[in-house]
Amino acid sequence: MKPLDGLELKIAWFLRIGVITAGVILLSGWLTKFKLSGNPLFNFQTYDQIYLTDLIQFHLKNKDWGVLLSYAGLVILILLPFIRVLLTSYLFIRQGEYRLAMIAVAVLLGLMISMSLGINI
Amino acid sequence: MFRIEKNSERHFELKPTKKQTKFYNSSMYDLLLLFISLFAGFLGALLGLGGGIIVVPALTLFFDVDIRYAVAASLVSIIATSSGAAAGFLKDHLTNLRLAVILETGTVAGAITGFLISSEIRSSWLYLLFGVFLFFSALMMFRKKHDAHTDTNHPWSEKLKLASTFPNEKGEKIFYNVAQVPLGILSMYFAGVLSALLGIGSGIFKVMAMDHVMKLPLKVSSATSNFMIGVTATASAGAYFLRGDIRPEIVSPVAIGIIIGSWLGAKVMTRMRDTYIRKIFIIVLFIVSIQMFFKGLSS
Numbered sequence: 001m002k003p004l005d006g007l008e009l010k011i012a013w014f015l016r017i018g019v020i021t022a023g024v025i026l027l028s029g030w031l032t033k034f035k036l037s038g039n040p041l042f043n044f045q046t047y048d049q050i051y052l053t054d055l056i057q058f059h060l061k062n063k064d065w066g067v068l069l070s071y072a073g074l075v076i077l078i079l080l081p082f083i084r085v086l087l088t089s090y091l092f093i094r095q096g097e098y099r100l101a102m103i104a105v106a107v108l109l110g111l112m113i114s115m116s117l118g119i120n121i
Numbered sequence: 122m123f124r125i126e127k128n129s130e131r132h133f134e135l136k137p138t139k140k141q142t143k144f145y146n147s148s149m150y151d152l153l154l155l156f157i158s159l160f161a162g163f164l165g166a167l168l169g170l171g172g173g174i175i176v177v178p179a180l181t182l183f184f185d186v187d188i189r190y191a192v193a194a195s196l197v198s199i200i201a202t203s204s205g206a207a208a209g210f211l212k213d214h215l216t217n218l219r220l221a222v223i224l225e226t227g228t229v230a231g232a233i234t235g236f237l238i239s240s241e242i243r244s245s246w247l248y249l250l251f252g253v254f255l256f257f258s259a260l261m262m263f264r265k266k267h268d269a270h271t272d273t274n275h276p277w278s279e280k281l282k283l284a285s286t287f288p289n290e291k292g293e294k295i296f297y298n299v300a301q302v303p304l305g306i307l308s309m310y311f312a313g314v315l316s317a318l319l320g321i322g323s324g325i326f327k328v329m330a331m332d333h334v335m336k337l338p339l340k341v342s343s344a345t346s347n348f349m350i351g352v353t354a355t356a357s358a359g360a361y362f363l364r365g366d367i368r369p370e371i372v373s374p375v376a377i378g379i380i381i382g383s384w385l386g387a388k389v390m391t392r393m394r395d396t397y398i399r400k401i402f403i404i405v406l407f408i409v410s411i412q413m414f415f416k417g418l419s420s
Contacts, residue, residue: 007218008211008212008214008216008218009211009212009292011207011211011218012208012211012212013205013208015204015207015208015211016208018203018204018414019201019204019208019380020371022284022380023377023380023381024378026369026373026377027275027372027373027377029369030151030369030373030374030377033131033369033370033373039186041150041151041154041184041186041370042369043370044186044187044190044368044370044371045185045186045187046187047187047189047190049364049365050365051363051364051365052362052363052365054365055365058129067370068367070369070372070373071369072343073369073373073376074197074362074367074369074372074376075362076122077197077200077201077204077376078197078200078355078358078359078362078367079355080200080204080351081200081203081204081351081352081354081355082352082359084204084207084351084352084354085225088218088222092222099281100219100222100223100281103222103223103226104222106226107222107226107229107352108231110226110229111229111232111352111353111355111356113233114232114233114236114356114357115356115359115360117233117236
């Protein structure tokens with residue numbers, strides 16, 4: 001069984017690149033809004049259930065590129081841990097660590113089930 | 122300043138918001154949120170927590186944001202803390218990757234169970250029970266003061282090669298064994314159940330289980346918990362995101378602050394003495410226990 005040093009570094013590299021990419025995109029979107037508006041947090045004192053698809057349509061219609069850019073950053077950020085588990089299982093297989101690879105796949109399946117149920121973990 | 126008003130399934134209009142004349146009608150508030158999030162990310166990375174204990178009260182109490190948006194933002198803060206700090210922790214060999222993957226099975230299974238039994242359980246009693254539990258755990262940790270250490274490696278740990286090394290603040294490699302692996306998985310299962318029942322990030326339970334049950338050094342517990350919480354939060358965050366509760370206007374400054382803070386926290390943690398991290402953890406544990414106790418009384 002090989003040591004996991006190489007594997008850890010690959011996952012670390014992936015997470016670093018992912019976080020920097022998401023961070024830069026979010027920052028760009030935020031700075032655009034920051035210049036244009038006063039205090040966007042006022043809009044969220046009361047809860048309005050508006051689905052993502054409707055929000056995206058609204059911002060597309062208003063050509064609110066800053067918000068849309070931020071959404072892109074959020075997608076990357078939210079998907080990072082999912083892809084990390086997927087990458088971990090793939091790298092475990094390449095290392096010949098089949099037992100750990102299977103466990104990682106089981107975690108991924110569990111996450112998919114909980115996501116489909118809308119569970120708050 | 123305007124807000125999006127939904128007056129039919131697919132039609133919106135812009136309406137002025139309330140309280141526009143308050144003193145914080147400036148973008149400086151966004152900057153304040155950025156700095157609070159930076160601190161939350163720093164503390165989260167240092168202690169293996171998601172930062173929700175800072176982000177949620179800050180958003181609801183200081184910025185008057187509705188609790189549902191605040192909880193959704195805290196989920197993103199957990200992911201940002203986890204991913205932001207994980208790279209550094211993995212590189213420094215603080216995260217036990219094998220152990221994290223194994224323990225994640227317990228958390229995910231527990232969360233599914235918690236979801237299935239949630240309609241049968243009264244959350245107010247759970248808040249009270251775990252408020253008291255955390256308070257006494259904090260007292261126990263306060264009395265212990267130093268990292269637990271075990272000379273015996275559990276057979277599962279032997280088989281899955283979970284025992285490892287981590288660098289201390291002087292850069293020396295310290296070897297550690299892993300005790301009571303099945304009990305550790307069971308603890309993570311209960312952490313998952315609690316998360317689903319109470320809607321809280323379970324970083325604090327994970328760190329405690331690794332510290333008390335599996336006898337891991339606190340730095341390893343914190344880094345491994347940090348690695349795991351991102352995975353568990355992403356499942357909920359996906360659902361919240363599709364439902365439209367994760368709003369970039371709130372989450373952007375939070376995520377940016379958290380990413381920077383968690384990166385700094387990861388840098389500092391490797392150089393910090395275990396005893397200091399333990400002291401900070403105990404203080405946070407006391408605060409969370411009181412917070413949970415009062416939440417139980419009020420709900």
